[in-house]
Amino acid sequence: LIQRCRPPSGWPTRIGVANSGGSDSTCLLFLLNRYLNDVRGASTSRPKGLESRRISPEDAHSRLVSLTIDHDLQPSSAAMAAHCASVAKTLGVKHASAVIPWGAAPHPDKPQPGTPFETAARTSRYHTMFEMMLREGVDVLALGHHADDQVETSLMRLGKGSTEMGAGGMKRVRRWGMCAVDTRGELGFAGLPGMSRWMIRPLLDVSKDRILATCAEENLEYVTDSTNFQPELTIRNSIRKLLSLNTLDSTALGTDIPEHIQEHIDQIQEGLSDLELVNIDPADGPESVRMSVLSLTDQVEDIESEVDSCLNRCRLPSPEGTMLLSYRGLKTIHDMNVRRALILRITRYLSLNPWGSLRADGNRRRQSLVRIMKALWTPDPIGAGLAPFAAGGGVLWQPVTVGSTRIRFSATKYTPQPGDIDGWLVSRQPPIQMRTVIEEELENAVRVDITEQFRAKLEARDHDKGTKMQIMWDNRFLVTFDMHSVPDDVAAGILSGSDRLLIHPVTRWYWPKVLWQTAEPKEWIVLHSTVVSDRNINPFRLDRDTMFDWQYVRTEKKTADWIRSEWIRPLTAL
Template sequence: MAAHCAEFAKKLGIEHRTTKIRWGEDGNPQKPTQAFEQVAREARYDLLLDALRTMGSNIIAFGHHADDQVETALMRLGKGSSILGARGMRRISRWGMRSTPQPWHTVDMNLLGMNTWIIRPLLSIPKDAILATCEARGLEYVTDQTNFQPDLTIRNAIRQYVAGTLTLDDIKQPAIRQDLLDVQKVLLKTPEFGADLTSGPMALRKAVKGVGLRETRMASDVDHILSQCRLPSPVGTILLSQSDLMQYTLDPTLSMAFIRRILRYLSPEPWGSLRAELRQRSKRSKVIVRNLFTPITANSLPFVSGSRVMWTPVVVRGGKIKDVASLRVHRDSRSGQEETLAWMASRQPEARKNEGLYADEIEKRQGQEVHDILSNTLKDPSRQQDTVEVLWDYRYRIRYTLGKMPSTIASHVLSPDNKVVIQPYGKWYSPRVVLKMGKCGDEVELAKLEEGQAPSQDWIKIDFIRSLDRL
């Protein structure tokens, strides 16, 4: 297959690169014996993103077609996704972040992923139409024979079952047979989808397209609600006016889309991962919406209902955000200022009660050490003018311009007794960069987030990198 692609690209005069996953090398995992499809997919995506980086590109086109779209939608439903998950893949999507933690050398790839885009120009075209075009134009193509092994992946089983070339009795793997039964069970319980595994390819493509159109309209509704209800708030937070929010009626599906958009923006889980979006569990979104629409009083309490995002009832008075406990004070004594009751959504602080048991994990999350990365770069004469970027809390980019670093700070960074760490500070879990002096135990604050910038040090810049857009 690789040789065919290389030869075809050569005929067209197009640059072609072939790269291989080096299992067990260069930070790659060992070749998996279980969950092969997921592990191989992540390794393949890592390889593609690195290739884009070396080529200086931030856009890649994938060849997914309409039948791939159906398979993806059905797999998502089978795994418990809401009806919105049945929209399948987007024509244009952000690459996003890796869903599983990786060593330091891949951290910058998550930053790169937030500015890399995937386009799928063939997504509305059925596979049969693509093959017919190839036949009509005399274009050679290669068929991956592993796609016809239903016992290999659930995707293969769905593909052949929908095409009518497979029965349940043909599937030898019990787990895959059960997965297929689960997909059909979900479809039969979801009449709004409009099709099931026995409906045939055309009906399933139509059903998935319908969900996609519905999701697009819903995304526009979420954009509108946010534009009308959001109030100014600190970086890395969202403040929603309760009175404005109560002007809208949110059905369960719209509620889910609205809450997931906010959580994806604020959660310290990797952007775009299921963990950052309640794992698409509608029960948790219902809890959040119910609380948001319950009138705020002086006795209202903060709560957390997934994705490590905290919802805090507040009162906005005189442009300042106050605790709702201040509502207990008689209105006459509150200067007659206009008050707005609101919900502040922010990153949930780390729990401290188990610090003794999980001290290492808490230190890893709260004080991400960057000393090695900075000192190793400074030690290399060819890189002393470099800009080093670090991702913190999966939400902030901290950029160090080494050429502007004061010489006194550089000497401290190069000392093995000292270290530079990034720590959270303040109520909203904002980052600050600290130099810890090993021998004396002193700490020097180098920079901290102030309205998205770190003006006190021109060699350090802090940016919130999450996007609230639909993509």
């Protein structure tokens, strides 16, 4: 169970455990602690609850940190946090806790009694947890979600219209991402640091009953949150109650259930009837339902592996921040689930939205996926009259013909030649026009003034020999400045307050261009407009020597040795 959750980057020196004090997180903390102690030779006994014991020497250097969030929404919340600290101390595990600072930006005001709180509490919890991870040096966070949680999550997603890929539920291991919860603004936003942090769920194949049995056998003390058993409070609670009755008939919950929960339950039943890969019937009992959802989870992992193979077959060389797909490769993909997963992977890779957010997947809208699939699997898309289109996620899909010397976006005045390749070029959707940005007072994601940040770093560089400034631009590129190599004239102009430093888009692919606006004489000077990529985050890299010059740059490219621009979005499933 542990090794199935191993992050691609390997086990770090410090693993955090999200400790709520309940049976799930208490059991997880105990098992992980015993496992690591066993690896280090502190114990020769086998951890109960773990059948597969493939111990890696790499595990021996890892240490646990218990992390607790006090939501401050119940009178007992402080006592529950204290209990978590006590359990961690008993196990000899370092502990840290934090209280959600309701009302302090970017957190919303504290939810009032009787008002919906689930979404607000979840978003603020993730935000506060990530801040704790950074403070404690935690790169991997272990969560206590189990097989019954997975069933509830799968059903909840079906009720929201999710595809079978979404109904596969939570992943055993996933990247934290630029935002772990789908929000706009600062709350929940993790940015670049989130791309190198991970969540793991070692107990995802373990039932709740088995967790409770382990707690009883090991005399583990835990707290029980009574609100988890009140079906009128949340959709998850309602699903949990119905599954205990072996049904999804919302009338079994009585008359006190809010209308929106009843409607969601009804939508779940509709979603279940659309499933093709598995059959999930609550009447068959909890074990059957768990096994069906587990099978769906495993099939989703298999589909993602198939997508990796498809990308190797379909992808042609193209400029950074784009993807060129050949129809010849696409037409070999017949499985509709693989097609959908391929589209979602590409959308997330190229989206202007934070990596890991639902918006980066185009909100997984069925209608959008159907539209994209219909277009991509149309032979000779240009000849068929298909036009460029966007269908969510901030991604543009363009039919193209790839010739021996150039790429063509239109068949006008062009006679197809032997060897031409039909396909699709996928890239960032064009930004909102400046007039609209100004009129509607919108945030301009691609025209960014970094003067104040740059000035502050310049002022601090004498005290920090390794000073670098990093800007994540448009959620797609990382622009890094070596502050000790900034030219004297640039530094003088910025420090004096007369000059400005900005990042604007360049090329039709919207790469970052660093501009220096001088006061005397008043002019714009391009400092840097090239992009490199050697972070090895893309396992599908192709021979760049064969790439055509498709940048369509109207001005000469500039490269400054103290500035570096690189693509940061991974194409991997995780």
